Amino acid sequence: MSEAKKFLYVNRKAPYGTIYALESLEVVLIGAAFDQHVSLAFVDDGVFQIAKGQDTKSLGVKNFSPTYRALGDYGVTKFYVEKDSLDERGLSADDLMEITYEDENDGFAEKPSIIVVTKAEMAEVMRDQDVILSF
Amino acid sequence: MAYEVNGTTVEHDEEGYLTDLNDWSEQIALEIAKNQQLEMNEERWEVVNFLRNYYDEYQVAPAVRVLTKALAKTMGPEKGNNKYLYELFPYGPAKQACMIAGLPKPTGCV
Numbered sequence: 001m002s003e004a005k006k007f008l009y010v011n012r013k014a015p016y017g018t019i020y021a022l023e024s025l026e027v028v029l030i031g032a033a034f035d036q037h038v039s040l041a042f043v044d045d046g047v048f049q050i051a052k053g054q055d056t057k058s059l060g061v062k063n064f065s066p067t068y069r070a071l072g073d074y075g076v077t078k079f080y081v082e083k084d085s086l087d088e089r090g091l092s093a094d095d096l097m098e099i100t101y102e103d104e105n106d107g108f109a110e111k112p113s114i115i116v117v118t119k120a121e122m123a124e125v126m127r128d129q130d131v132i133l134s135f
Numbered sequence: 136m137a138y139e140v141n142g143t144t145v146e147h148d149e150e151g152y153l154t155d156l157n158d159w160s161e162q163i164a165l166e167i168a169k170n171q172q173l174e175m176n177e178e179r180w181e182v183v184n185f186l187r188n189y190y191d192e193y194q195v196a197p198a199v200r201v202l203t204k205a206l207a208k209t210m211g212p213e214k215g216n217n218k219y220l221y222e223l224f225p226y227g228p229a230k231q232a233c234m235i236a237g238l239p240k241p242t243g244c245v
Contacts, residue, residue: 026242033242062194064194064195065194066192066193067193067194067195069192069193070189070192070193070195070197070201073201073204073205074198074201108208
Protein backbone atom coordinates (compact mmCIF):
# COMPACT_ATOMS: atom_id res chain seq x y z
CA MET A 1 0.00 0.00 0.00
CA SER A 2 1.16 3.51 -0.72
CA GLU A 3 2.09 5.75 2.15
CA ALA A 4 -0.69 7.54 4.03
CA LYS A 5 -1.19 11.11 2.92
CA LYS A 6 -2.05 14.12 5.02
CA PHE A 7 -5.59 15.29 4.34
CA LEU A 8 -7.07 18.53 5.58
CA TYR A 9 -10.80 19.10 5.30
CA VAL A 10 -11.62 22.81 5.39
CA ASN A 11 -15.12 23.56 6.65
CA ARG A 12 -16.46 27.02 5.82
CA LYS A 13 -20.22 26.80 6.13
CA ALA A 14 -22.76 26.66 8.96
CA PRO A 15 -23.82 23.09 9.81
CA TYR A 16 -27.49 23.14 8.88
CA GLY A 17 -29.20 24.83 5.96
CA THR A 18 -26.86 23.45 3.33
CA ILE A 19 -25.53 19.94 2.80
CA TYR A 20 -21.83 20.90 2.88
CA ALA A 21 -21.09 20.16 6.55
CA LEU A 22 -22.73 16.75 6.55
CA GLU A 23 -21.09 15.78 3.26
CA SER A 24 -17.72 16.84 4.61
CA LEU A 25 -18.27 14.82 7.79
CA GLU A 26 -19.19 11.71 5.81
CA VAL A 27 -16.10 12.00 3.64
CA VAL A 28 -14.00 12.48 6.78
CA LEU A 29 -15.44 9.28 8.29
CA ILE A 30 -14.72 7.36 5.09
CA GLY A 31 -11.20 8.80 4.68
CA ALA A 32 -10.32 8.02 8.28
CA ALA A 33 -11.55 4.43 7.90
CA PHE A 34 -8.90 4.04 5.20
CA ASP A 35 -6.06 4.95 7.55
CA GLN A 36 -5.12 8.34 6.17
CA HIS A 37 -3.85 11.23 8.31
CA VAL A 38 -6.94 13.36 8.59
CA SER A 39 -7.24 16.81 10.19
CA LEU A 40 -10.06 19.32 10.10
CA ALA A 41 -10.06 23.08 9.77
CA PHE A 42 -12.95 25.34 10.71
CA VAL A 43 -13.02 28.84 9.26
CA ASP A 44 -15.70 31.47 8.51
CA ASP A 45 -19.20 30.17 9.37
CA GLY A 46 -17.67 26.68 9.59
CA VAL A 47 -16.87 27.37 13.25
CA PHE A 48 -20.60 26.94 13.98
CA GLN A 49 -20.25 23.26 13.04
CA ILE A 50 -18.60 22.52 16.35
CA ALA A 51 -20.51 25.06 18.44
CA LYS A 52 -22.26 23.73 21.56
CA GLY A 53 -25.98 23.12 21.91
CA GLN A 54 -27.16 22.61 18.33
CA ASP A 55 -30.83 21.66 18.23
CA THR A 56 -32.33 20.61 14.90
CA LYS A 57 -35.75 19.49 16.14
CA SER A 58 -37.73 22.28 14.51
CA LEU A 59 -35.76 21.88 11.27
CA GLY A 60 -36.77 18.24 11.01
CA VAL A 61 -33.26 17.12 10.07
CA LYS A 62 -30.90 14.80 11.88
CA ASN A 63 -28.65 16.44 14.46
CA PHE A 64 -25.23 15.17 13.42
CA SER A 65 -23.28 17.52 15.67
CA PRO A 66 -22.55 14.80 18.30
CA THR A 67 -20.71 12.84 15.60
CA TYR A 68 -17.76 15.28 15.72
CA ARG A 69 -17.08 13.96 19.22
CA ALA A 70 -16.72 10.41 17.83
CA LEU A 71 -13.97 11.40 15.40
CA GLY A 72 -11.26 10.80 18.01
CA ASP A 73 -12.15 7.10 17.79
CA TYR A 74 -11.46 7.36 14.05
CA GLY A 75 -8.01 8.76 14.64
CA VAL A 76 -9.03 12.32 13.75
CA THR A 77 -7.44 14.22 16.58
CA LYS A 78 -6.78 17.71 15.23
CA PHE A 79 -9.52 20.30 14.83
CA TYR A 80 -7.90 23.60 13.82
CA VAL A 81 -10.23 26.51 14.51
CA GLU A 82 -9.41 29.97 13.23
CA LYS A 83 -9.53 32.52 16.01
CA ASP A 84 -10.51 35.47 13.77
CA SER A 85 -13.58 33.55 12.57
CA LEU A 86 -14.61 32.95 16.18
CA ASP A 87 -14.03 36.61 17.12
CA GLU A 88 -15.98 37.97 14.15
CA ARG A 89 -18.98 35.90 15.25
CA GLY A 90 -18.75 36.79 18.93
CA LEU A 91 -17.70 33.25 19.82
CA SER A 92 -14.88 31.98 21.97
CA ALA A 93 -13.36 28.55 22.59
CA ASP A 94 -15.85 28.11 25.46
CA ASP A 95 -18.73 28.12 22.97
CA LEU A 96 -17.33 25.04 21.23
CA MET A 97 -18.16 21.42 22.08
CA GLU A 98 -15.77 19.45 24.20
CA ILE A 99 -14.01 17.24 21.68
CA THR A 100 -11.28 14.94 22.91
CA TYR A 101 -9.21 11.96 21.83
CA GLU A 102 -7.26 9.29 23.66
CA ASP A 103 -3.54 9.46 23.07
CA GLU A 104 -2.36 5.88 22.49
CA ASN A 105 1.24 6.98 22.94
CA ASP A 106 0.50 8.49 26.33
CA GLY A 107 -1.37 5.79 28.26
CA PHE A 108 -4.68 6.63 26.52
CA ALA A 109 -4.83 9.98 28.28
CA GLU A 110 -7.76 12.12 27.18
CA LYS A 111 -6.61 15.23 25.36
CA PRO A 112 -8.48 18.07 23.69
CA SER A 113 -8.73 17.88 19.88
CA ILE A 114 -9.56 21.54 19.32
CA ILE A 115 -6.66 23.85 18.55
CA VAL A 116 -7.45 27.53 18.15
CA VAL A 117 -5.02 29.09 15.67
CA THR A 118 -4.35 32.48 14.13
CA LYS A 119 -4.68 33.12 10.39
CA ALA A 120 -0.93 32.83 10.00
CA GLU A 121 -0.83 29.54 11.89
CA MET A 122 -3.69 28.21 9.76
CA ALA A 123 -1.66 29.03 6.67
CA GLU A 124 1.21 26.98 8.13
CA VAL A 125 -1.13 24.06 8.80
CA MET A 126 -2.32 24.20 5.19
CA ARG A 127 1.19 24.38 3.82
CA ASP A 128 1.98 21.13 5.65
CA GLN A 129 -0.72 19.05 3.88
CA ASP A 130 -0.66 16.74 0.87
CA VAL A 131 -4.34 17.16 0.06
CA ILE A 132 -6.78 19.95 0.98
CA LEU A 133 -10.50 19.58 0.42
CA SER A 134 -12.72 22.59 0.91
CA PHE A 135 -16.39 22.35 1.83
CA MET B 136 -40.31 -4.12 1.94
CA ALA B 137 -41.11 -4.65 5.59
CA TYR B 138 -40.66 -6.88 8.62
CA GLU B 139 -43.79 -8.20 10.24
CA VAL B 140 -43.87 -8.63 14.00
CA ASN B 141 -46.98 -9.23 16.08
CA GLY B 142 -49.23 -7.93 13.34
CA THR B 143 -47.34 -4.66 12.82
CA THR B 144 -45.21 -3.96 9.77
CA VAL B 145 -41.93 -2.09 9.89
CA GLU B 146 -40.35 -0.73 6.71
CA HIS B 147 -36.80 -1.63 5.70
CA ASP B 148 -34.58 -0.91 2.71
CA GLU B 149 -33.48 -3.37 0.03
CA GLU B 150 -30.68 -4.71 2.22
CA GLY B 151 -32.76 -5.06 5.38
CA TYR B 152 -31.82 -1.91 7.33
CA LEU B 153 -34.73 -0.24 9.12
CA THR B 154 -36.03 2.85 7.34
CA ASP B 155 -36.77 4.57 10.64
CA LEU B 156 -34.63 3.63 13.60
CA ASN B 157 -37.42 4.72 15.97
CA ASP B 158 -39.30 1.60 14.81
CA TRP B 159 -36.79 -0.61 16.60
CA SER B 160 -37.81 -2.99 19.38
CA GLU B 161 -36.31 -6.17 20.77
CA GLN B 162 -38.91 -8.15 18.83
CA ILE B 163 -37.85 -6.45 15.61
CA ALA B 164 -34.23 -7.24 16.45
CA LEU B 165 -35.12 -10.92 16.81
CA GLU B 166 -36.92 -10.85 13.47
CA ILE B 167 -33.98 -9.19 11.67
CA ALA B 168 -31.60 -11.70 13.26
CA LYS B 169 -33.81 -14.58 12.09
CA ASN B 170 -33.68 -13.16 8.55
CA GLN B 171 -29.89 -13.12 8.87
CA GLN B 172 -29.96 -16.74 10.08
CA LEU B 173 -28.59 -15.70 13.45
CA GLU B 174 -29.90 -16.71 16.82
CA MET B 175 -29.67 -13.97 19.41
CA ASN B 176 -27.70 -14.97 22.50
CA GLU B 177 -26.19 -12.98 25.33
CA GLU B 178 -22.98 -12.22 23.42
CA ARG B 179 -24.83 -10.95 20.34
CA TRP B 180 -27.15 -8.81 22.46
CA GLU B 181 -24.13 -7.33 24.19
CA VAL B 182 -22.73 -6.07 20.86
CA VAL B 183 -26.13 -4.91 19.61
CA ASN B 184 -26.80 -2.96 22.81
CA PHE B 185 -23.30 -1.49 22.69
CA LEU B 186 -23.97 -0.24 19.14
CA ARG B 187 -27.30 1.29 20.16
CA ASN B 188 -25.64 3.15 23.01
CA TYR B 189 -22.83 4.31 20.74
CA TYR B 190 -25.33 5.61 18.20
CA ASP B 191 -27.35 7.29 20.90
CA GLU B 192 -24.29 9.22 22.04
CA TYR B 193 -22.61 10.02 18.72
CA GLN B 194 -25.36 9.71 16.09
CA VAL B 195 -23.15 7.54 13.94
CA ALA B 196 -22.76 3.79 13.42
CA PRO B 197 -19.08 3.07 14.09
CA ALA B 198 -16.76 1.50 11.51
CA VAL B 199 -15.57 -2.03 12.43
CA ARG B 200 -12.14 -0.77 13.44
CA VAL B 201 -13.72 1.75 15.78
CA LEU B 202 -16.16 -0.82 17.16
CA THR B 203 -13.43 -3.34 18.00
CA LYS B 204 -11.34 -0.66 19.67
CA ALA B 205 -14.26 0.60 21.74
CA LEU B 206 -15.30 -2.92 22.75
CA ALA B 207 -11.75 -3.77 23.76
CA LYS B 208 -11.72 -0.74 26.00
CA THR B 209 -15.03 -1.41 27.77
CA MET B 210 -15.21 -5.22 27.70
CA GLY B 211 -11.62 -6.33 27.37
CA PRO B 212 -9.45 -7.60 24.51
CA GLU B 213 -11.09 -11.06 24.46
CA LYS B 214 -14.25 -9.39 23.12
CA GLY B 215 -12.74 -6.43 21.31
CA ASN B 216 -11.16 -8.31 18.44
CA ASN B 217 -12.11 -9.18 14.87
CA LYS B 218 -12.13 -12.94 15.36
CA TYR B 219 -14.66 -12.79 18.20
CA LEU B 220 -16.90 -10.34 16.33
CA TYR B 221 -16.81 -12.24 13.03
CA GLU B 222 -17.69 -15.46 14.87
CA LEU B 223 -20.79 -13.73 16.24
CA PHE B 224 -21.62 -11.94 12.98
CA PRO B 225 -20.05 -13.87 10.08
CA TYR B 226 -21.20 -11.43 7.37
CA GLY B 227 -19.49 -8.51 9.07
CA PRO B 228 -20.08 -7.21 12.59
CA ALA B 229 -20.69 -3.64 11.47
CA LYS B 230 -23.12 -4.73 8.79
CA GLN B 231 -25.10 -7.43 10.58
CA ALA B 232 -24.96 -6.13 14.13
CA CYS B 233 -25.92 -2.60 13.00
CA MET B 234 -28.80 -4.02 11.02
CA ILE B 235 -30.08 -5.93 14.05
CA ALA B 236 -29.58 -2.86 16.22
CA GLY B 237 -31.81 -0.90 13.82
CA LEU B 238 -29.01 1.50 12.85
CA PRO B 239 -28.17 2.74 9.38
CA LYS B 240 -25.37 1.03 7.48
CA PRO B 241 -22.04 2.33 8.79
CA THR B 242 -20.55 5.12 6.71
CA GLY B 243 -17.69 3.83 4.61
CA CYS B 244 -18.88 0.25 4.89
CA VAL B 245 -18.73 -1.22 1.37
